[in-house]
Amino acid sequence: MTAPSLSPAVQDAVQPAVHLRNLSMVFRGTGGDTVALQDANLDIAHGEFVSLIGPSGCGKTTLLRLMADLITPTSGELLVGGQTPAQARQARAYGYVFQAPALLEWRTVLNNVLLPLDVMNTPKAQRQDRAHEMLRLVGLEGFAGRYPWQLSGGMQQRVSIARALAFDPGLLLMDEPFGALDEITREHLNGELLRLWQETGKTVVFVTHGIGEAVFLSTRVVVMTARPGKIEGVVDIDLPYPRNLETRETPRFFELATQVRELLRRGHGFDGAG
Numbered sequence: 239m240t241a242p243s244l245s246p247a248v249q250d251a252v253q254p255a256v257h258l259r260n261l262s263m264v265f266r267g268t269g270g271d272t273v274a275l276q277d278a279n280l281d282i283a284h285g286e287f288v289s290l291i292g293p294s295g296c297g298k299t300t301l302l303r304l305m306a307d308l309i310t311p312t313s314g315e316l317l318v319g320g321q322t323p324a325q326a327r328q329a330r331a332y333g334y335v336f337q338a339p340a341l342l343e344w345r346t347v348l349n350n351v352l353l354p355l356d357v358m359n360t361p362k363a364q365r366q367d368r369a370h371e372m373l374r375l376v377g378l379e380g381f382a383g384r385y386p387w388q389l390s391g392g393m394q395q396r397v398s399i400a401r402a403l404a405f406d407p408g409l410l411l412m413d414e415p416f417g418a419l420d421e422i423t424r425e426h427l428n429g430e431l432l433r434l435w436q437e438t439g440k441t442v443v444f445v446t447h448g449i450g451e452a453v454f455l456s457t458r459v460v461v462m463t464a465r466p467g468k469i470e471g472v473v474d475i476d477l478p479y480p481r482n483l484e485t486r487e488t489p490r491f492f493e494l495a496t497q498v499r500e501l502l503r504r505g506h507g508f509d510g511a512g
């Protein structure tokens with residue numbers, strides 16, 4: 239008996255959202271080579287929320303940029319939804335949120351969100367509906383006519399999330415989006431992002447330096463080490479939903495944060511003694 243063959247649509251659905259095998263990235267320079275990523279192996283399923291955490295220079299942004307086809311790996315295999323990163327980029331399969339909001343100051347909030355849609359041949363009314371819907375999703379529907387400089391840093395970052403979601407990509411790549419914000423604003427936006435993730439079912443890959451942020455948001459936390467950049471370990475986050483401020487006070491939250499911290503220490507070469 240032969241196994242039933244799967245239709246292309248079903249095959250796409252069973253492909254991981256992101257697949258890396260022995261992925262390496264070496265930057266060649268006059269002062270020597272930098273091994274930004276060495277032999278990384280990871281599969282991210284559709285609908286997961288995976289955080290990348292690790293010391294400065296361990297290759298977190300490099301990994302995100304590889305997924306986004308902004309740079310090309312030195313060796314290894316990388317697939318985004320079963321496609322090469324270049325195909326995924328052309329298919330607009332992901333949205334990218336940068337560390338800084340990178341909004342155009344002379345365009346209103348609405349026009350910033352419309353920006354990626356303007357290059358498509360979709361009807362104007364449809365574009366407007368989509369942009370307003372994305373602004374509603376990030377809680378900024380009342381701010382469509384404002385300019386970026388009239389918004390707080392947290393609001394600006396929400397606009398850039400709305401812009402990244404404009405094409406309705408299945409995958410959201412986020413590089414320390416809340417890194418520059420104060421702790422209370424960050425906690426608030428963590429809650430908002432979790433709600434947005436649950437509402438949309440997107441796959442999220444999220445770079446952070448915050449252990450609490452990673453544990454609170456994620457289905458899995460990937461801990462990385464520097465020189466060379468490697469995946470040190472992966473912690474499954476089994477905290478129940480809904481997650482809220484009280485979640486951060488539970489014993490399980492502290493246990494998981496401790497697991498992540500110990501992996502980070504191991505990667506740093508610290509023994510925990512000081």
Ligand SMILES: Nc1ncnc2c1ncn2[C@@H]1O[C@H](COP(=O)(O)OP(=O)(O)OP(=O)(O)O)[C@@H](O)[C@H]1O
Binds near residue numbers: 274293
């Ligand atoms: N374009 C580049 N050319 C040369 N070296 C690079 C380039 N991009 C990154 N690197 C080097 O690769 C290593 C990994 O950098 P990367 O930005 O991925 O780290 P990171 O973990 O995101 O750091 P941070 O937490 O500080 O943002 C670093 O040593 C960095 O200097």
